[in-house]
Amino acid sequence: MSMSMLTDKSITHPQQKSSSSSCCNTENVSRKEQWASLIGGGAVFLYGLRRGSWLGMLTGGSLLYRGWTGHCMVYDQLGINTKEGHFDRPGVRAQHGRRVNWTLHINRDPQELYDFWRELSNLPNVMSHLVSVQSIDKERSRWTARGPMGQTLEWEAEIITDKPGEVIAWQSLPGSQVDTAGSVHFRKSATGQGTDLEVTLKYDPPGGNMVAQIAHLVGQGLEDDLQEDLRRFKQICESGEIATNAQRPAMKA
């Protein structure tokens, strides 16, 4: 399989100015709450790891972050320290978050793949963490994902580039629980058969770079999960189903 370009460009950056200056000085989370966050966050983080859920790791990690630093992004959002307007901006700010990029070969024409991808409601069949993607209008859509411990994460995204058969790019809208942006390029393969698909995703989870770093240290969960998702996508495109060694349908197993 030509998963040739699995690269990981974790962007290192000094602490977010807005949050680091406020959080560590103001300590807007009480001591008791801080411990609760540490314990709960650790559990959620581990749960995410065990389930191999990168979203779990990121959100769990963000609770850890809050516990460690005494800083809460949500409190931030509610009033403190909105000067820099992080939450007023769509997508992921430059120099923030974590970026994953990879390409793989899919033995289908670029236009076919584009059509599948552009029908956003198809994506939960492939992306294991997604519950649903609903179109609001031609550009905007509402994304629902499964968080750790069964909670739901939601965000709205808009398509910012759309060239049929070539590229789709999107970013989350202001006020999202998870700041995210991504793009998919569909290029005719140099082999003359099929498409070289390139996917780039960027996440700026609550908790910022530190959380991304933890996820990176503890495992390659993010890359591995997204790679498995893409593998399933390839399987659906090329073989019409997802390969399984199950002996019985899931409901009965």
Add this chain to the structure above:
Amino acid sequence: MKAVTWHGKEDVRVENVPDPEIVNPRDAIVKISLTAICGSDLHLYVNRIPTMESGDILGHEFMGEVVALGSEVKNLSIGDRVVVPFTISCGGCYYCKNDLYSLCDNSNPNAAMAEKIYGHSPSGLFGYSHMLGGYAGGQAEYVRVPFADVGPIKVPDGLSDEQVLFLSDIFPTGYMAAENCGIKEGDTVAVWGCGPVGQFAMWSARKLGAGRVIGIDRFPERLRLAKEYTGATTINYEEVDVFETLQEMTSGRGPDACIDAVGSEAHGLTLDAWYDLAKEKMMLSTDRGHVARQVIHSCRKGGTVSIPGVYGAFLDKFPLGVAFAKALQLRMGQTHVHRYLPMLLDYIREGELDPSYLITHRMPIERAPEMYRTFMEKEDDCIKVVLKP
């Protein structure tokens, strides 16, 4: 249903397990009528292949009757008698579309595991470890066959199960080994190992135009079969020096092509990553590294060495420098079974070969544990065991 299950080193049992059902639209359920123990199953038997789990159902050489079909399988009907390739292939990826079925991108649900060791994942296999798919095998009453619209081949009436069963693996594997030799009319082809794959390789080499085929082994019965069924000249390596004999037979040039079918039971599972494990346990016969060296040493300059199956344990003893000095071509790999099925079935139908001559033991499936032992010890002139569920 009854199934032959793996439970660790030299611990194979016949157990009752739940029947398989249709899971995916391209599945079929096949009721097994005949299945075989393969030499490569012995590597599982002695616990040399990693990622086996207790309770795994063994067996990758099997055939039977279609008893259930997924909604997307249009080319088969309930009641069809089919032989199933041991490699599982989707039919739609780059590799399948280019006739490289055993390299299918989409049939190994545990591809990530295989990629860690190989760099890339080959196709999934029936009954051959979780790293290679974790699929239940066919030494059972029923088997779930994924991508059933691509793999199984229908068998015409008038041919017995025993005549066609080996289309599932060893006949195509022997054929591909010969094909990989790039034989020109009149070539001399030497084959190390006169087990089932070696026998089919010798027969196929003749078919592909070899002027002379030389079979090398130490078991008199295998040498006799090679002579009788493939027209081979034979060398018993316990009696004469193989290298010198080969040079005498070829005026000092060496055979044009050499096939190493000694390790063929290992089915190309060459994983240098588990080299250490294999070395530590050294479960291969002691002379195998020697065979590989001898093959390369004996082959004529500019000749071809074909390896239908490689064994994991001697990569660092592989004489690459010798192969380089003699400008040899090396060809190898897991068999692209699907590619050969129609042609080989025709050979059987036309009566050119009846592969059932290799069968030495016919047993009910209940006796599988005992047969694994017999086959491993090569007792009782055991060459090929078939089991009836």
